[in-house]
Amino acid sequence: MSAATSSRPAPQRPRVRSRGRRRSWSWLRGVAVTVVSLVFALPLVWMFAAAFKTNVQVTDPSVGLIFSPTLDNFRNIVEDGEVFRSMLNSLIVGVVSTVLSAVIAVPAAWAVGRFRMHRTGSVVLVARIVPAISLLVPWYYLFAQIGLVGSYTVLVLSHMFVSVPLILWIMIGFFESLPVELEEAARTDGLSAFGAFWRIALPLAAPGTATAALLAFVSSWNNFMFALIFADEDTQTVPVTLFNFISYASTDWGGLMAAASLITVPVVIAALIGQKYLVAGLTAGATKG
Secondary structure, three states, rough: OOOOOOOOOOOOOHHHHHHHHHHHHHHHHHHHHHHHHHHHHHHHHHHHHHHOOOOOOOOOOOOOOOOOOOOOOHHHHHHHHHHHHHHHHHHHHHHHHHHHHHHHHHHHHHHHHHOHHHHHHHHHHHHHHHOOOHHHHHHHHHHOOOOOOOOHHHHHHHHHHHHHHHHHHHHHHHHHOOHHHHHHHHOOOOOOOHHHHHHHHHHHHHHHHHHHHHHHHHHHHHOOOOHHHOOOOOOOHHHHHHHEOOOOEEEEEEHHHHHHHHHHHHHHHHHOOOHHHHHHHHHHOOOOO
């Protein structure tokens, strides 16, 4: 009797349907990722292709990706030297402003996160809300009075106005995600508050610091407004140099795309090198441990 009433195995149809649904969603996600990747990649492909075209070929819709490439645009850039000079200026301003911003913002972010000084942090973070263009006139007047217009100093200071709040915003969340027990144990062993920060919190915050520094450097590298107003011919950065390829009479599209390709390479290389730290830093700072 017990054998006759023994339970039968459950049908497998729901599992098959579940697997089919997962495969469908996986296929849809793959299509979505491909479409989004193409949307972002096509402008870059067009830029790199246009760098090897003449101005006539760039403006001719019938000329696609199959054409006779030319190196004249890159040859003209090398002979002129202005693009490489502006890249050096951007590198100097970007590195100096990023390092100084990190020196100021990282300890400040640790203090805000550990000692719950959120009101003080909010005052600094207001700088991310205030439009920088609203400060250009008073800044220009102030810097002109002390003779800094046209120097690297004014560019570094103006870029730090953007970089310090950016690094502070990222690092506050990162320090809050670190377990405070480690620092408390270090202080129990005799370290001061700064010693606990320097020996415990700062090494653990290396991925977040690298992430914030990379984003601050890219922001400085791409900044156009400050360089347009404060820089002169000797200190102008790459965005202003690219703008000079455009005029009312004509636009050197081939030279513009070649220059844009050259200045994109350092940023892409930096992003690829720091990709691991970028992902780790942003995800760690988004959660509390």
